[in-house]
Amino acid sequence: MAALTREPEELARLVVAGDRRAIARAISWVEDEHPAAAALVAAIWPHVGRAMVVGLTGPPGAGKSTLLGALVREVRRRGCTVGVVAVDPSSPFSQGAVLGDRVRLVEHDTDAAVFFRSMGSRGRLGGIAEGTVLAAAVLDAAGFDVVLIETVGAGQSDIRIADLVDVVVLALQPGSGDSVQAIKAGVMEIPDVVALTKRDLPGVDHFRSELRLALGTDPERAPALVETSAVNGEGSAELWDAVLSKRAVLGDDGVRARRAAGLEREIVAGVAARAGARAQQAIDADPAVGVAITGLRAGHLDPLAVARLLDARVRGEA
Numbered sequence: 001m002a003a004l005t006r007e008p009e010e011l012a013r014l015v016v017a018g019d020r021r022a023i024a025r026a027i028s029w030v031e032d033e034h035p036a037a038a039a040l041v042a043a044i045w046p047h048v049g050r051a052m053v054v055g056l057t058g059p060p061g062a063g064k065s066t067l068l069g070a071l072v073r074e075v076r077r078r079g080c081t082v083g084v085v086a087v088d089p090s091s092p093f094s095q096g097a098v099l100g101d102r103v104r105l106v107e108h109d110t111d112a113a114v115f116f117r118s119m120g121s122r123g124r125l126g127g128i129a130e131g132t133v134l135a136a137a138v139l140d141a142a143g144f145d146v147v148l149i150e151t152v153g154a155g156q157s158d159i160r161i162a163d164l165v166d167v168v169v170l171a172l173q174p175g176s177g178d179s180v181q182a183i184k185a186g187v188m189e190i191p192d193v194v195a196l197t198k199r200d201l202p203g204v205d206h207f208r209s210e211l212r213l214a215l216g217t218d219p220e221r222a223p224a225l226v227e228t229s230a231v232n233g234e235g236s237a238e239l240w241d242a243v244l245s246k247r248a249v250l251g252d253d254g255v256r257a258r259r260a261a262g263l264e265r266e267i268v269a270g271v272a273a274r275a276g277a278r279a280q281q282a283i284d285a286d287p288a289v290g291v292a293i294t295g296l297r298a299g300h301l302d303p304l305a306v307a308r309l310l311d312a313r314v315r316g317e318a
């Protein structure tokens, strides 16, 4: 491949053909907001939508990356190919040596069947989700049956991956009281499946009861609860079964609607973040702003007058 192509259409063609170097290059393009990324995304988009996309999130240290490894093995055991995006600087998949170990662990025809990619989570306008979704789309277009996305989410509304994927799994280890409180308070988005990780640790019985209480028993709304242990190698098959059954309940229309709503929110958030950044740059570069702020400090101008002036300057009207 001539130094890999610079043409977005040719790169898209290679991605769709499953060329691994092209997949890696394409993900870099969307991650780095390469000038030709838009044309690349447009060219692959007709091929996106076949993969089952599963988000795996949870607080730091909950056992996400370990669980991800177990899920990759489980999905391979069932004969499916799998692409992984880990938005996690500390992911074992981000380090070459560990990557090698993980791939060997999979014990399969890994070259073609498994693709790992880790992405940084900092420095993006509009948060991590835009680049992550596009990286997952690249893997989808490349023909992987399953795409797994690992993100760190400590609670509140930062399980931002939730409605951008088909099914979201939240990993919680025994003693994750903060997350239970967040669920109870209704400030954490309810996932489809909760994986109670590290069930070999003490305190699991108490935590299970706490979690069940917080999640409720409404069969329509309550997530599936599956216990896993990497130490004993337990729970991966049950976890994947729960993912599949949630996916089946949602159906194709449910998944499409969920993803459309998530994308709409991401697009709006991205546009708003970029507009905010542009406004900030305009304000920083505008000498009239310094004058107005001085006036505010000296008491010549009131805050509303300063805000109006800044608005007008940003809009180019003053």
Ligand SMILES: Nc1nc2c(ncn2[C@@H]2O[C@H](COP(=O)(O)OP(=O)(O)OP(=O)(O)O)[C@@H](O)[C@H]2O)c(=O)[nH]1
Binding pocket: 058, 059, 060, 061, 062, 063, 064, 065, 066, 067, 088, 090, 091, 152, 197, 198, 199, 200, 201, 228, 229, 230, 231, 232
């Ligand atoms: N006892 C026990 N330890 C586990 C289990 N799963 C993971 N761990 C350990 O828990 C720690 C965190 O595991 P990770 O898989 O790196 O967790 P993570 O959620 O990806 O962590 P971050 O990426 O740092 O947020 C590691 O020391 C693992 O060895 C388990 O089932 N049982």
Ligand SMILES: [Mg+2]
Binding pocket: 064, 065, 066, 088, 090, 091, 092
């Ligand atoms: Mg991790």
